[in-house]
Amino acid sequence: MSGSAAFFEAIKTRRTIYTITPESTIPDEKIEQIIAEAVKHAPSSFNSQSSRAVLLLGDEHKKLWDITLNVLKEIVPADQFPATEGRIKGFANGHGTVLFFEDETVVKDLQTKFALYQDRFPTWSQHASGILQFIVWTALENEGLGASLQHYNPLITPQVLSTWDLPSSWSLVAQLPFGKPSAPAGEKTFQPVEGVRFKVFGKQ
Numbered sequence: 001m002s003g004s005a006a007f008f009e010a011i012k013t014r015r016t017i018y019t020i021t022p023e024s025t026i027p028d029e030k031i032e033q034i035i036a037e038a039v040k041h042a043p044s045s046f047n048s049q050s051s052r053a054v055l056l057l058g059d060e061h062k063k064l065w066d067i068t069l070n071v072l073k074e075i076v077p078a079d080q081f082p083a084t085e086g087r088i089k090g091f092a093n094g095h096g097t098v099l100f101f102e103d104e105t106v107v108k109d110l111q112t113k114f115a116l117y118q119d120r121f122p123t124w125s126q127h128a129s130g131i132l133q134f135i136v137w138t139a140l141e142n143e144g145l146g147a148s149l150q151h152y153n154p155l156i157t158p159q160v161l162s163t164w165d166l167p168s169s170w171s172l173v174a175q176l177p178f179g180k181p182s183a184p185a186g187e188k189t190f191q192p193v194e195g196v197r198f199k200v201f202g203k204q
Contacts, residue, residue: 014138015188017146020094020179025144028057028096034143035098038135044128045121046114050106051132052170054099060164064099064175065092067159068152075155091150094179098136099160101170102129129173137176146181149174 024031032055039053056064069088076084091097102125111118137147153160153172160172191197 010138010142014134014141015146015185016148017141017181017183017185018090018148019181019183020090020146020177021182022093022095023180024095025180030143031055031057031096031140034139035136038132038139042128042132042135044131045124046110048106048110048121048125048128050103050125051128052101052103053132053136054101054164054166055096056099057096061094061096061177062092063163064097064156064160065089065177067163068156071152071155071159091148091175091177094177095145096178098176098178099172100129100133100136100174100176101166101172102126103167103169104171105167105169126173133174133176140176140178144180145178146185147176147178149176151175 035053035055039051042051044050065088068091069085072084072088073081107121107125110121114121133149137149140147151174153174157172160166161168161170
């Protein structure tokens with residue numbers, strides 16, 4: 001398999017996996033390498049390279065989900081909290097978490113330099129983050145890991161920045177808990193593509 005076929009096979013392999021274990025299918029050094037390469041090569045508008053990532057492993061990974069659980073306990077109704085607690089503990093049961101950020105300093109600098117597009121840069125920044133998230137997620141799952149993309153920001157953002165002494169300009173965008181899958185993903189259904197979600201004009 002080569003060319004786009006191999007690329008699309010990797011895309012098809014990427015699924016949302018909620019049931020994960022503390023084990024990993026690859027060494028932590030390999031996980032670091034994957035994330036570093038993704039951060040380096042992910043495209044961004046004006047080559048802004050505004051995306052940032054943090055890898056949490058071991059107790060640091062568990063600390064994130066303890067923080068999240070404590071924050072949610074203050075706002076989730078008591079009768080709904082057991083389900084929330086179970087979900088968060090499921091994420092904590094994984095091997096690690098990747099945190100994705102966008103550096104607002106970079107975005108603001110671009111808004112100043114290119115005032116004509118200043119209202120577009122925040123959107124383009126989110127595009128860049130989404131691309132990075134997809135690359136990391138797909139790469140990890142192609143190594144046999146399972147992951148799901150979570151969004152507990154901005155609720156947990158202040159504590160995340162303070163706990164790991166991160167720059168205040170880093171805006172938390174998403175969290176990707178991962179680990180060895182203990183159950184497969186559910187069946188995925190698809191809406192019609194041709195003529196509905198994809199159109200072609202000018203075909204010869």
